[in-house]
Amino acid sequence: MSDICVVLCTCPDKDSARLIAGEAVKQGHAACVNIIPGLESLYFWDGEVQNDSEVQMVLKTSRTSLDELFKLVISLHPYDEPEWLILDAAGGSDSYLEWIKRCTQKF
Template sequence: MTTPTEILIVWCNCPDHATATHLASGLVKEKLAACVNVLPAVESIYHWENRLENATEVPLMIKTTRANYCQLENWLQTHHPYTIAEIIATPVTAGLPAYLNWVRTATAENI
């Protein structure tokens, strides 16, 4: 059963490091995320507009709550340069209780 205080990790790929840090900072500033990790660049291979694409992207690992997810998704869609941004959320099923409580507290103003 899901609850508004359930912790989620949201994944989002960005075209470059500058975009990734801009989005990460905005999400934390808006209190939509407690923390965003800007990860090292990865190689992404995918189909787009009937072509096989190969791109270097910078992933974001975003920690938030289910209650903030819709606002976070909307914010990313508004600020992300991709036509269709990769925004995928997965629930956290276990974690250090003090850390999970910190995520809830750090994003509570938006609930």
């Protein structure tokens, strides 16, 4: 299992995504967060199919930072049940992976 992972998390708008992303990077829980606007999400909630516009956050972090990153996201996220999917990095540039480790282990 890799020490580096990518977390997927959607937000209802850019403002909430920027708030979460900014704090995650500032606090050293993520090295980088991409905010991708323009998603259309269809999902089952409250007994029916919902259709909403969202933005996708792609958070790059280390496994050792996951717990603190999750606590931060939950504390700032406006959803009752935010998306939280962890994808292990199967590989990547050695220097990029080391950069993520350095950024997320500074605190």
